[in-house]
Amino acid sequence: MxxxxxxxxxxxxxxxxxxxxxxxxxxxxxxxxxxxxxxxxxxxxxxxxxxxxxxxxxxxxxxxxxxxxxxxxxxxxxxxxxxxxxxxxxxxxxxxxxxxIDIPADATVHPLLIESRSAPAYCCLIDDMEIDDGLPWYHDIYHFLRLGVYPEAATAKDRRALRQLATRFVICGETLYRRSLDGILYYVLDRASADRVMREGSCGSLRTTYGGHMLARKIMRTGYFWLTMETDCCQFVRRCPECQIHGDLIHVPPSGVACMTSPWPFSWVEAASYARLTSSGVASFIRSHIICRYGVPHELISDRGVHFRAEVDTLVQRYGIRHHRSSAYRPQTNGAVEGRE
Known part of the structure; x- marks a missing residue:
C-alpha cells in the first residue's frame, strides 16, 4: 500500500x-x-x-x-x-x-481509467481504416493501365493522383514494370516477393553488409522495384541479426568534441602582438583565440589595465564569464611605499 x-x-x-x-x-x-x-x-x-x-x-x-x-x-x-x-x-x-478538484455532492464520478498508448492516435486510426483485401499494392495501377478504370470509392483527387502515378509504370505482356528516368524497366514486386528479395539480398547469394539504403539500391540494380522499398529495407536491416552483427560499429564520443590544433597536454593560447592595446583588440583576441578555439571559459583573470574594460566587460557579461582582476602591482598604488618629503 x-x-x-x-x-x-x-x-x-x-x-x-x-x-x-x-x-x-x-x-x-x-x-x-x-x-x-x-x-x-x-x-x-x-x-x-x-x-x-x-x-x-x-x-x-x-x-x-x-x-x-x-x-x-x-x-x-x-x-x-x-x-x-x-x-x-x-x-x-x-x-x-x-x-x-471540488466535486458536487450530487455528482457521480466513475472509476478513473488510465491507458497506455504505444503509438500516436493517427497511426491507430490508419490501422483501423486499412483493410487487407489480399490484393497487391499495384492492383489499382495495373487495372487503370489495362482497362482504364478507377476504383469505385475514388474521389476526383484520388483519380488525379492515380493518373499521375500511372505515368511511371508500363505493362509488357501481362507483367507490370516501373520505368525509370533513363528508360530502364524494373520488375514490380508484391509484398511476399519483396520480403523474399530482401532476405536474399542480405543473407543469400546477394549477401551484403551495407545499410538499408544501400540494400535498396542494390535490389534496384538487380532489376526489382516496389513503392516502399527504401523504408522496408531500412526496417529489415534493423531487424536482421546478421546485418547488425556484420554492420559497421558506430563510434560516437560521450561528449562534444572540440577542434584542437595541438595535443591536449601542450594546448595553450598562442600569443599575439599589438602595436597599441585597446579594449576592442583584447575583446577580439579573447573571442577568436580562446572562445572560438577552446570554448567559453569559466573565469578570466587579468590586471587592472584600461584595455580590460569597456568592450571586454561587455564580452564577459555576454558569455557569462567571471572576470577577476588582480591586485595592484605598483608599490605607489597599493600603499607599500609611502611618499617621502
Whole structure:
C-alpha cells in the first residue's frame, strides 16, 4: 500500500494505491471536506518514523495515532517504509488530484481509467481504416493501365493522383514494370516477393553488409522495384541479426568534441602582438583565440589595465564569464611605499 497526502490552496486530499500479490493496482483518491470545521495541515494525514517507532509532533495527530494503533492489530505483518516523492508518484498524484478538484455532492464520478498508448492516435486510426483485401499494392495501377478504370470509392483527387502515378509504370505482356528516368524497366514486386528479395539480398547469394539504403539500391540494380522499398529495407536491416552483427560499429564520443590544433597536454593560447592595446583588440583576441578555439571559459583573470574594460566587460557579461582582476602591482598604488618629503 502506497499512501500520501496533499494540502494546498485549493483543498486537502489523500491518495492510496493498493497493489495485490498478482500485480493488480487499485487506486483510491479522497478529498477531505471537513477542513472548514477542523483545520488540517499536511501532517494531519502523514507521519514520520524515528528509530522504528511512530511519534506525533502535533497534538492534533494524537487521535489519528490512537486509531492507527487499533488498525495495526488487524494485520498479520505490517512494516512502514518512508519513500521519497520521486518513488511515490502514484499516491502523490492521487492526493494532489483529490485536493485540486471540488466535486458536487450530487455528482457521480466513475472509476478513473488510465491507458497506455504505444503509438500516436493517427497511426491507430490508419490501422483501423486499412483493410487487407489480399490484393497487391499495384492492383489499382495495373487495372487503370489495362482497362482504364478507377476504383469505385475514388474521389476526383484520388483519380488525379492515380493518373499521375500511372505515368511511371508500363505493362509488357501481362507483367507490370516501373520505368525509370533513363528508360530502364524494373520488375514490380508484391509484398511476399519483396520480403523474399530482401532476405536474399542480405543473407543469400546477394549477401551484403551495407545499410538499408544501400540494400535498396542494390535490389534496384538487380532489376526489382516496389513503392516502399527504401523504408522496408531500412526496417529489415534493423531487424536482421546478421546485418547488425556484420554492420559497421558506430563510434560516437560521450561528449562534444572540440577542434584542437595541438595535443591536449601542450594546448595553450598562442600569443599575439599589438602595436597599441585597446579594449576592442583584447575583446577580439579573447573571442577568436580562446572562445572560438577552446570554448567559453569559466573565469578570466587579468590586471587592472584600461584595455580590460569597456568592450571586454561587455564580452564577459555576454558569455557569462567571471572576470577577476588582480591586485595592484605598483608599490605607489597599493600603499607599500609611502611618499617621502
Amino acid at each position: 502506497y499512501f500520501d497526502g496533499a494540502a494546498n490552496h485549493s483543498g486537502y486530499g489523500i491518495g492510496v494505491l493498493l497493489i495485490s500479490p498478482h500485480g493488480d493496482h487499485i487506486p483510491r483518491s479522497v478529498r477531505l471536506a471537513f477542513t472548514d470545521r477542523h483545520p488540517a495541515t499536511n501532517n494531519i494525514v502523514e507521519y514520520e518514523a524515528y528509530s522504528g517507532e511512530w511519534k506525533t509532533r502535533d497534538v492534533k495527530l494524537r487521535p489519528y495515532h490512537a486509531y492507527l494503533e487499533l488498525l495495526v492489530a488487524r494485520f498479520e505483518d505490517l512494516r512502514y517504509t518512508h519513500l521519497p516523492r520521486a518513488q511515490n508518484q502514484f499516491a502523490d498524484t492521487l492526493a494532489t488530484l483529490a485536493s485540486m
